[in-house]
Every structure is written in C-alpha cells, then in structure tokens.
Amino acid sequence: MTNTSTPINSYLDNVSTPTNYQEPTYKFLVDELFIKLEGANFKQNLGSFSNMTEKKIHIITQFITNFKLHIGHDFFPISKLIFPDKSGRLYFIKDITLARLIIKMYNIPKESEDYQVLFHWKHAFHTTKRFTTDVNNLRDLPLRISRIIANRRQLEFNSDDDKFSISDINDKLDLLNVAKKSHEQIEIMKPLLDKLSIPEVRWFLHILLKKSILTRFEHVLFESWHPQAWELFRICNNLQKTFNYLTDENIVLTPPQLNVQPMYKFRPQLSFKLLQDYSKLINDMSMNIPMDDKFQSLFDKLELKKGEFYMEEKMDGDRMVLHKQGKYFKFYSRRLKDYSFLYGENFEFGSLTKYLNQAFPSKIDSIILDGEMVAWDFKRNAILPFGTLKSSAIQESVRQYTTIDQYEQQSSYPFFLIFDVLHINGMNLTNHPLFFRKNILTQIINPVPHRFEVLPFKIGYTPEEIQNSIKQVISVRSEGIMIKHVQSKYFPGERNPHWIKIKPEYLEKFGENLDLTIIGRIPGIKDAFMCGLKNTSDQSFYSFCTVGNGFTNEEYDKIERITHGKWIKFSKTSQPPPNIIKFGSKKPIEWIHPRDSLVLEIKARSIDNTSEYTYAAGSTLHNLYCRSIRDDKSIHDCCTLEEYQKIKAYYGKDIEKSQFANKKRRKQLQQDSFNGVETKRIKVESDLFKSFQFIIVSDKLNPNGDRITRDELIILVKKYGGTILTSIDNPTYPRLPIIIITEKDLPSCQVYFEKGYDLTRPNWLFECINHQQIIPLEPMFIFKSKNLAKFMSKQDQFGDSFIIHKEIDLSSKLFGLLSDQELRMAKLDFKLDLTELGIEIPKCFLFNDIKCCVVGNGKGVEKLRNRIEKYGGEISEDYLQSSFIIAYQDEDDGSDDRIKSTINDISKSISENVKFDEGSKISKIPNIVTKKFIEVCIERNVIVDADDYKYI
Template sequence: MFDLAELGEPKNAQDPTFTFLVTLLFSKFDGTRKDNLGRFPSVMSKKIWIIEQFIDDFKLHIGEDMFPSSRLIFPSKSRRKFFIRDVTLARIIIKVFNIPKNSPDYLELYHWKHNYHEKKQYRRDQRQVRNLPSIIARIISNRRLTVVNDDNTSDGVKPLLYPKQRESEYTVTQINQLLDNLETCSGQTEQIEILKPYLYEMSIEEIRWLLTIILRQPILHHFITAFFNKWHPQAMLLFRICNDLKITFHTLYNSSVTLSTEDLLLHPMYPFLPQLSHKLTVNYNALCIKMHKNYDMPPKLQNIFDQQGVKEKFYIEEKMDGDRMLLHYKNGQFKFYLRRLKDYTLLYGENYEIGSLTKNLVGFVKPNVDSIVLDGEMVAWDYKREIILPFGTLKSAAIQEAVKQFTTTDQYDQQSSYPFFLAFDILHINGHDLCSSPLFYRRYLLNNLIVPKPHRLEILPAHLGGTPDDIRQAIREVISKQGEGVMIKHVQLKYHIETRSDNWIKVKPEYLEQFGENLDLVVIGKEPQIKPTYACGLLDTETGIFKSFCSVANGFTDKEFSLIDQLTHGKWHKFNKDPPPNDVLEFGTRKPNFWINPKESIVLEIKARSINLSPTSLYAVGTTLHNLWCRSIREDKSIDDCITLQDYLEVKEHYSKEFSKAQTVNRKRRGLGEQLSFEESRERRRKINVESKLFSKFCFIVLSDKFDEITGERTSVGSLCDLIKRFGGLLVQLPPTPTKLLERHQQLIVITERLTPNGSIYVNSGIDLILPKWIFECIYRDSIIPLEDEFIFQSCNNHDFSDKTDLWGDSWIVPSNIEMLEVPKMELAVEERETKEFINDLAIQESDQPMAFLFQGIKFLILANDEYGFLEDRVKRFGGNIVDNWPSASYIISDVRPLEVLGEVAHNLQWTENDLTFIPNTVTPAFVDECIKYNYLADATDFKPVEAR
C-alpha cells in the first residue's frame, strides 16, 4: 500500500483518560433524545455536533494520535476477540461481586434474556431492558448505595464499600492494556482476576462503557462515517479499503496529509467488505428490461463489448451454497477473508507449502501475475461422490484436510471432502484496481489469467441470457437439483465495495410465491431470548401425540411477543426439570428450554417459503419448513383447526412431485386442483359452515392480508380465506382455465393490497387486482358491490371504472368514511397566515398539532412509482403540496437514488455569502408512512434510498 514511516508519526501532548471519552463522547452521544435537542432540529444533527466538538477538543487538548482512542470508540472495528458473550459476562459479574444465589440481582443477571417482552412493558426507557451493560451498571449502582446492618442481611444483599478510592483516572493506554490482557487470558478465573480491580474502582458510567466495549457493541451506531470524515476528509475512503484503524489514523493524522487516487484504490492483502446483491422484487420482464440498459464506455471497452456479443444480455450464475470468500494473492502469499472480514488464512493456507487449499494451488495464475484479488464462493467438494456438499460441511472438511499434513495416521482417510474455491469475479491485478471496470471485461480477464485447478480452484460458469425464459430455465435447472438459486448480473456492472447493487439480483426458489405456504400451527415449546424462538408441532391423529415440526423466531412485533407472554403466562414447564409426558409431546434432538401443553397453548399462522425435503433429526416429524416467519397470532382458532401430521404428509408428497417442474411458464396451463395446498388438504377433513351464498359465483385467489391504516388492525390471509368460504366463495391456488370458469358460471377475483411477482403476472394477463375491503363492503351490504376505483388495487382497465365515481373520486354507491375525506384546502392568504400562527402557538405550548397539518407548508417531488396516485393522495390528505421540480421541493420521494435529479442538484448548487443554497432531502415512500404513523416529521436520514447510504 504505502509506507507509514514516510508519513511521520502522530504524537499526543498527553495520554487521554477513559473518563475523557466517556464524558465528552459516549454518554453525550447516547443521551441524545428528541426531548433534549435544544437548538438542534433533529437527533442526527445534535449527534454529529457532539462528534465534531469531541474531535475539536481532542485535537486541541490531546494531540494528533487518535488510534489508541479509536480502539475503544469502535470496539467492533478493533479486531479484538475476547470470547466473552453476554451470558458469560453476566456470570462473571455475579462472581466478581459475590452476588448471592437466588437473590433478585442474581436472578436478573442469570436469566437476563428471559421474559424480556414482559419486563419491557414496565420500563420507560425500553432500550435499557435489552442492554446488558446498562443492567449491570444499575445493579452495581444499587448495591453500592445499599446500607444494611450486619444483623439484617436476610435478603442476601450485603453492604458494598465500592468504589475504592484511586489516585488518578484510568488512561486510554491502561484500558487498552486491560483489554489486550483480557484477549490473551485463558479461562473465566483469569478473566475475573483481570477485571475485578477495574470494576471495583471505576465509576458506574465507566463500567457501563467498558462492558459495552468488551461485548464489542457499537457505540457510535450509524455515525461511524461522520466521525471518520470529521477527522479527515479521506479517512472513511481509506478505512473502507483496508479496515485497519492504525493505518487509517496513523496515515491521516494531519489534515495537511492528502492521499493520491492510487492510494485510495483496492490493495491486495487488506480486507474490505464485498459488494452485495439485492433480492428479486419485480417480475422477470421488468428485470430483463433493467438488465438490458446500456451505459457509455470508452472506445477500447466498447470494442471488446461488441466482440463478445453481450449487448442486451446478462450473466446468469448459479448461487453456490458455501461461504462468500475473498482470495488475496501477492508474490506467493495468500489471504482469505469472509464477507464479514473474518480472516480464514490459517485454515486455508498462507503459502504454497501449507494449508488445506493453497498447497494445491501451485500455478493457478499465469506466470506474469504477481498480485490478484478474487471474489468467489468457498464450498466443500466430495471427491468420492463427485458433488458439492451442503452448507455447514465446509469448515470441518477444511480442518480435517489441514490436519492431514501433521499426522501420520490414517484416521482422516475416511474424510472424502476438501475445500473448493469457485471464483466469479476479479477485482485487482498487478497493482491495478478493476472495480470500476465493467463485469464483461473483468470476466474476460478472469478467464484469461486463471489456470483452473480441478475441484480446487475453478471459475464459476456464467451463462448469457436475455429473456425471461432464460431465467425460468435457469431456475428450473436449479430446482431440479435442489440448488441455492441463481444470480442475475448486468454485463456492465461495476464493483461497489461495501454496498448493494441493483444490477446484481439473486433469485432463489424460495422467493417465488407459488412455493410459499400458509399454515396454522400450535406452539409446543419456547427458547426464551430477547428474540424468543417458538417450537411448533403437528398432531399425529393416529397416536394423538403432538410432534415437533419447526421453530420460528421471525415476523413478530414487540406487541405480539408481549401478547404471547400474556396468553401463555403460568403455563410453561421447564424441560430439564419437568419433561413433557411421552403421550402428549414428542421432540427430536432439538429440545426447547420450556414446553407447554398444546391444549393450553396458542395458534400461530406461519408463512413458509418452501418445504425442506431433506430428512432431519432435529424435529420429531423428520422434515421441517424452510425460511419461515409468523404472519399473525390466531386467537380465533383452536388446536383442532391446525394442520395435522397426516395433512402435512399428503401435501409433502404432492410438493415433492411438483418440485422439479416448471414454475411460472406452466402456471397458466395447470387446472384447478392439480396441486394441493395445506388449506385444501385440511378442508378435505374439516368442513366450514357456509352462512351465505353471497360469493358463490366467484372463485378467489388471496395474495396478501389486509391492513387498516386508520385503526392499525391487520386481517391475515387465513382470516380472509375463512371469511370468503363462510359466504360461499371458492378458494383456488392457481387460476382455473377459462373453460372451467364458464362451466361453473364463475368469475375469478384476485385479492391483494401489495404488489407481488404473481400479482404482476395477473395484471399483465388482464386480471384485475381487487383490494380486500371490497369483500367487507359486500358482506356489510349483503350484495355484490360494483367495482369502482376505490376497490381497485391495480388494473389494465382503469378507464372502465371512471364513470362510477364523482369528480372528487367518491363512490355514487358506497358512503365515504369521514376519516378518509381530504382536508379542505385554505386558499386565502389570511387563512394561510392564521393557520401558520395557529401551528406556531401549538409549538410554543408544546401541544401536538392536528394530523391535518402534519405536512403543512412542506413540498414533495414524487419520483417513486405512484401510478395510481396513492402516495400523492396521502401527502395531500395531511396538508402537503406536490411540486414538479426539485428547486421548490422540501423532499424528493424516490424508491431508488434519483441519479439524474441529484446530479442536477449538485450541478446547480450555489454558495451565498453565508451558506449553501437549500438542498432537498431524498427519502423513500416509507418516510411518509412513518410520519403519518407517529404524527411527526421523521428523520430523513433514516429513509434514504439504499444506494444513497
């Protein structure tokens, strides 16, 4: 890279104290709230000011060497490894302070993660409930203040005489030495001896932040870039390519130091965060259009582009099931870094002489290559079966391959797998950074500079595609061999370190909606954490025993976690002390901490991406679900309404048969009932009482649940399906053929209020998407309400509904809800002035202003997809104005970073004598939702488009 010795060495006038960091940075930064902003307009602006003031004070009173302090300010970036998790730390504190067993403090520390959502309800500052250092600091503070007589210690709390008096404050150097010692010590006993004197003498705030550093929790969360840029304008750029605090702060210790462009390019042997991909969010047609977009290039690259015939094409690569790995090579030396910067060189090898992989890579590059950086996937190859093994087997294969070099026995001969690196990109060659080069050129270099080593290091094949059918065919091939998925890459894609690119899309089978299933499951176990995991089971109707089937921890809100605690309070049994009866519950090798009798439990509606067809011993059923989350808590259902083991086995059989068949291309050809869903399978055994034949002439496909913006209530897909069946409707998974619809004298209705890949296909096929509220309106009026704009989510035939509403868009038939009416606009200047005075009076009195004035005086430029004006209506309903140019806008609303508009903004910036001209904030549509939800203007920096972060 560059020689630090040539740049000089930074020096400090004095060694900063730990108290200096705690007082002027940590506590001030953490204590910033919306209710103590003072003269600052937002939390973000005040936090940035705190950082700037700290750095100014540091340079004025301390000096130029920020590196020792930075190791404490950025604990997760310092590369220290203490091997102390939160649970371990809680145990250490118990022993350091001799906290009596079963005392309140002991129980709170020992089980600090348990019942988090129940305790949270009774704390004003809910953040502190999940913050272990804060909990420990509070407990130590209370015990220091405790004063009891020697004869009155029945509660187990003994008087504490801490903190001990110390002659001087701990310096940053001393704290770093403490942490270095803690990193190299072995065993909990030694850890306690090292920490004990510091915990006895430090103040409560110092203890809190010391423990935060030991747990490697972020302190300046989301403001790391602000700190680096304040220290030196090039500091963040340098840190991104080396991820080394010492190099960054010892190189850029003085603002007069300026690095060249070459210094800030990618360098081999230094870790960096790789580029990441986006998930598929549009249909294949839209994806192809995006991937066909061409960008201007220099003539030399344009010639290669034309010769390779990649115009209006894109790369299709198989997504491998392994570890994302960056391979660095320079003059015979290797480095291997995971995507999270973890160094795996020791495992895979640092030279040709030793290592589970590198000893087999001699000659993997052309003779003229001195240095190279490859991006790829590390997998495990089984040479006996000649297959790539599933994720999770790689590390054991690498370890045993490495151990073979140091053993003379044949105990590892049975190991038939070893590491296998599949390269899909080249980022550096002989001192030249290739990140700004287009992908087709990088692939060209990759194929010409790498000498493949069969099943050790090879180039991942990339096929050219150009149509939706090419993507579908690739997906079919992946599904047929149960692969991970495919990557779709723009041929002109540039490599962006540490960011996600929308020109790099991953398509996994489980992202496709037709593989998803909704099912109701009963909770039978729990693993209590801050984010609890609930075990769900299936009833075996032949034996009457519930068998464990899956575990779910995602999809819950804090409110739902609390509701589950309320509904199941006092019904849990500890598994190791009171195991469940064998005739009630049966678990696999994964046992929960607590179990509950299914008759006393609750029902969850689970959404699963797919069925995991591979056998597993973790659950008693023998298989499980893949990529699942909770849709809702079904208080309206009992365990008798849940899917049974026999239901599941029937659907699994059909699922296995359909697993390798075509997906989207064949959907229109399938007839009704060719593939069973969980819902259909359960309906064969359970009848639902039909109250009316209101919907008897319709068959429904329900794609999403219903959310009421006014009440905040959500109606799940399962509840909508039950409602449709109660009123005589027929539910189908796939559109019946037109012939079958005519035979049944039925009409197809697709219900949704969210755009999904399948929804786009229906619209393109001429099928309207109807909002769920149409169902409720029909039931309320006991008649089929004609379709109007109010009930249409998306349609190719919007003009057909325009004559069914008045000039304000209100229905002639359905009365408008008063909450949904727009606020009358004030047109007279007098009224506008009175409105402003009214709002100012509310602000002075610290009163909440009415929601009708939420966006009063604020102008929005909408560049996001708002085809039917829903976003514009919401802005206007709450007092905002819509403009068509950026100079007059307060906010620019865009789904992605509006490059052309921002380029125009940057080009037209002007500086006045005192300040810069106004620059509008760029936010996503979620900004509007957040403002309306909480009736305040949210922080725009939290809603920047992904590319703008």
C-alpha cells in the same frame, strides 16, 4: 489543499504514528463522549436542540474539536475504545461469561440477590422485562454490574495520579485479548475495576462486551475527524490506517486512492432480484456503454455482440472475497468476517490454501478474487447445502494436524468458485468492464479440480435461453441463475442494477427477504416489533407488518440496547408526526423515530392483501419472522415502499388468486360456524353464565395488540352456559339479566347506553372464567355507564381491585378453553395476528393448509406422515401440487441411492412441467427438503426456511 496521488496501499502500510500534545485520559473519553451521548437520549436534556439527533451530532463534533485542540492528532488509540467491535480484539467474553466472572471476582454468595441477578441473567430476561420498576436498568448488564461493584468494593478516593490514560486501558484490553482462562482474566480486571470510578467501570464493561457505543452515529464521528474518513474506512475497515493516514484535513484522497486494496477487507458488490419480464431485462442488458478503444477492440476480438449477457449458476454457498499478497492469504465474508484461519493464511496450512501452490502464475504477486465458497462432497460428487460448509472446512483443517482415522470419514471439503477478479499486481480492475475481467480471470487461474475453479458461464441473448437455464437449475435442484451485463463495472458494497439474480419461486414461500425499519413495539411475553417502508416521495415511513418470531435472546438484548430510552408511548397526545411515520388502523403500544431505530431482515411465506387498512402500506406479510438484525444497513438502505410495490406487482396474480380462495373459504366457515349452525353444537362444559344473557358487540383487542374476535367470544360464552341475544328486544324466557359486552363505542352501544344498560368490557368474561365464579363488576370492567359511581366502592383508594391481582394472558387462556376443532373453525384471522405478535399458537395449526408429499419406503415414513397430519398438514401423492416434498431415508437401510434416483426423477418432472406466463413469470414449484425440515419446524413451532434443509 494538498492533493495527493500516492497509491493508498503503499502509504497505509508505512503510515507513521501522529504525535499528541498530551496523553488523553480515559476519564476524558467517558465524561465528554459516552456520558454526554447517553444523556442526549432523554428529552428533558435536549436544551436548545430540537431533537436527539441534532444534540448527539453536536456532542460528537465538539468532542473531536476538543481532541484536536487540546490533545493532538493521534486518534487511533482512543478509537479502539470508541469502536470496540471494530478494534480486532477477541476477548471471548459474552454477557453470561462476564456475569460469572464478576461473581467469582467479588465472591458473591449464592443466597444473595446479586448472585441471582448475575447467575440467571439470561434466564430472567423476560421476567425482568415485564415486572421491573427500574426501567432504566432494563437489559443493561454493565450498569447492573457497576452498581453491584459499587456496593461491594472498598470506598477509595482516587487522586489525579490514579487516573488511567487511554494507553493504560488499551494495555489491559490487550492482555485480556490473549488471556483465555478465567483466573487470568480476573487477575487483569479486578485491580482495574477496583480503581476506576463507577461510570468508568460501566463503560469499560461496554467496551469489553464489544457493544457498539455510537450505534447509528458512527459515520458522524468519522466524518467529523476528516470528511473522507468514512469512505476510507469502508474500503479498508482498519481504524489504525484510517485515522493515522487522515491526520490533516488538507489531505484529499483521489478516486483511485479509494479503490479496493489487497489484504484490506471491504463489502462485495451485491445484485438485484428480477422484478420484470425477460424482454425488459434483455432490453436493459442491451444498453451499450461507451468504451475506450482498447476495450472495444477486446470486445470485438471476443466476438461479443450488443444485447448478449452472461448467465451463471447461482451457488448455494458463502460469499467470499479472497486476497493474496505474496504468499499470504486473507478470506473475508460478505459481512467482513475473517475466515482466513479456516481456509488458510498461507500455502502451508489451511483447508483450501495448501492446495493452491500451482493455482496462480508466478508473475501474480497480489490479487483479489470474488466468488462463492461451497462444500464439495467427493463421494456424492455434488455441492452440499450451505449449512455444511463450516464443518467441512474445520474437519479438513484438522485433518492436516492429525493421523486419527476418524477424520478420514469426512467426505467433503471447501471448494472456491470464482466469478470475478478486482485487483492484480497493484492494478484496480473494478472500473473495467466485466468482459475484460472475465477474460483475465480465465487466463490467470490454473484450476484445482473441485477445490479452486472459475465458475462456468454462458452467453445469452433471448428469453428462451433464460427459461432453459432456469429449467436446468430446477432439474438439478440448484439455487438459481445470475444475469450480468457484459460491460458492467464493480461497485464495492453497493447493489448493481446490471447484476440480476433469478431464483425459482417455491410454493409456501414469498420469494423475497425484505430489510425493514422498526417503527413500533408491542410489549408482551415476547416483544413484537412493527416495521415500516419508507415512501421516497414524502420521506415518511408507512407501517407495513408486525414481527415477533425468530428473535434470539441476544437479538432482543441488542434491540433493547440500541433503542433504550427512545420509545414513546402511543397516545392521542403523543403520536408521530405524519411526515415521519404513518400508521394504519393497527397502532403499536410504543413508537420510535426511524433515525433512532435499526434494520431487520424479514422473511415471510406470502403477501397478505386482505387487510387493506390495517397497515398504511395497504397490505402486509403473512407468516413472517426475523432472519437477522442487519448491522450493515442503515434505514436509508432498506426496502422502500416503491420497491415493495414492484415486488407486490410481480407476485400480484398469485396473491389475488390464493387470497380470493382463502377469503371465500373463510367466509363460508364463518357462516357455517356462527349463523346458528355450529354454535348449537358447542358442548356446554359449565353453567357459569347460565343466569345471564349476552349481547356481544365487538372484538376484544388486548394491550399487546392481539385480537379475540366477536365470534370467538360468542363460542366462549356459550361454552360456559351463557345465552346469546342478537338484540335487547328479543329476550329469552325466563327473563335473565342482559350484559352488553364491548370495548368499542359503536352506534348500537349508544342505543344500549341511552336505555340505561352498562357496557361491560370483555375482560370481565375471562376473569370470571379464571376464578370460576361471577366477579362483581368493578370500574376496571366498565366500558361505559351512567351509574359509574356505584362501582367505585368495589375498589380501594388506589384504584386497585379487592379481587383481581394481576392481568391474565387472554390469548393463552382462550387456547386452554377451546378445543382444536373449534379453534380451526373460529381462528383463521386470529392465527395471523398471533403469528405476527410472536405469541405461541397451538401446534395443531403449524402445517395448516399445507400439502406435503413424503418420498421413501423406510420404516419411519408412515410415522412422519402421521406427524405432519397431527400438526395440521395434508398428505398428498401429487408432488406437483405439494408445497413440500420430503425425502425420507433411514440411515441404516441403504436407501440413499434409491431415494436420490427417485428425487432426481421428480426434479426432472418438475422442470418439464414449469410454465412461464406472458410476463415471463415462472410457475411456483415444490420445495424438496429432508425429513429434518419437518423435525425442526415442529421443534420451533414455525415454518423454517426450506433453503436450510434442501435435499441435494
């Protein structure tokens, strides 16, 4: 073993290119890696392997072995094709752009089916998804394009001389990287697409779209190449440096060589949210960590004491890591996006760096700073909400290139607040205690007011000091505070238990964003995904919630691409092993093994404890939606069942109190509505069912998982003239045929069955209503019958109905049949199920049970109040008891200062009324938002994140 202690940054910058025994071909990559990996997605191709994961790992390791044996050690060129999303190229070609390019490239006529498929690719997504018979093509644009090309290009027989090397493909992609006009892109692509084989075309298009081909097996390839390759890549995120440095398996990197380096991007350290009382937090912060004498000496010199901790304001901005090497800068976000072009790459240009000429002492050559990028409004003398940051930076950058007066109207610009230093002049500081790093930071930074400053901090010691800090951030409507152990070290890409964030808890908002693993799917107009929590004690995933809202078409596309071919139909004979996944009473239509899945960031309004057995976790989330797909997280980084239980315990008292009130209210509404009181008042709009008596036994559960309750079916039948019975022993006169409606084999159903009654599915009711006539009973409508043979003549030889041609959308049909008032009474639980499933609910429920206080005197205030009430909200003058305080101002009435003064007074009052319980849990406070919050909620028909529309 060779043990090298050479500083990794000095070596990486001068690394040489390894030599190959022979030039690898593109065909080799496609045949030996891409096609084989895709084939492993199908169970019938597993061979001697027990599962897909085992086979895929074998394929990858065998590919690396063959590469080293027959080709050599220059893996970087081929890695750019294997990891297209990490190659650093920018083609500006998305799926729609690619589809249009292919239309032009092959002169596809408008009247052709190929044109319709390509030109309307996005628009036809759900139609294709629901009705396609070729499920293997589902949302795979490169596959569809490759088939179209195969039918439209001339048939050519390629000789060995026509084989393209990896260098050839990289050269073409480099040209596309600089080609911005469509005719230039077509000139580069068409000769290549005409000569590549069809499988090669398909995977070239995957690369061009920068789709991750290895998905969850990327780290396997890195570690197959070298055991430390993945570790090295995580701190530099550079394919060339990683593969060109680790060419020999005998090279062993030392811990210092795996530290952060200037100009190489890495993920910053993250914090935990407070889920304990302040006394326990202070006890954790009092833990003493043994130190070297030099650190102990500085600790004493700074007059720090055991038990003290840092308190900083948590800023509402974009987490950013600044790198400086000589006169050059780099800015990387939390998710490794490069913002250097926006904030500046040197002292000459950039919305920020051009102001930093005097910010660093001349002796500082290289430095890495961690901080928060915010937008500073110099007219309001305030930090703006997060959403305004990018536009402020762009306009500040543009200003330096133009003299046009319109850019002088811009009143904000980027402001970098620094809270940590990780590297100085070749010295790594991540292993040094925080107080040491803070001390250096205050000495080396020359502040540029409201452009570049060190974030102020306080020293805390008692729970009262934390409480006072929380009250202060509430009074100024700030994000929260950070509590940091004075001796804490810095762990890139990890969460540090000694960095704790404390944020005010808001009404109508569950204070956590949870990263969850998809374990099930319920197909529909919009797919809904069941997510699970991993139980660390038995390593099984427990079903937890179902989310169908918040997904973009691109996210649906990505989920389909990653999980394609891995879904398993849920049935009695095809269920996940309990040591892998545990479901409650709610089952998905399809399930997926967690190892083949991906991670979603879920935001919700509250925890729901009322459905104890619905999910295996014992509770679920209420009014949830997907904020994003977490590419940077694996299933092992997700929230665990144990972590969730701590969160649930933290919010427990509020949950029990609110849900007890909701349950009591719901029970009263049901009693009032269905115990012979309100049902008598239901207006009969049709005599469709007047010739029948009905016994409604069970709820109706649709194939996509949404539920229509028994009470709702009763309302529906009465509205269409039917008579409701409670038992067969209590018929009405004149005697009418009795129809038993059920789709559950309950004990009472067995009694009816034994007496010769046919048990009819609820579908029959909706088909009759849909056709406005009584539909003859067919096998598809029969749940159970002793006379099933007599119904067989009502269908054809293939089992299809002579009358019914398609399934109807039961939920939307129900909403069309019932009034808003009836839905309000009957659909409280139903609303929750629909929200989870992503099914559109009537907008009259949007702000249901939500109090809003509108502050302002503009001409549109009354109109805004009316809109809130129209969509189910309640207007209140008591801002302390309101969920949302909406600051309303007309742009032209000059009320800005007046509204701001009023909101400041309200914020101060809220701060003064904040209370802390014995466990230091803070009472919840209202969200203070702009009128745009209401507008966007109505537009999207969902309660959006109030953080994005805060009033400053």
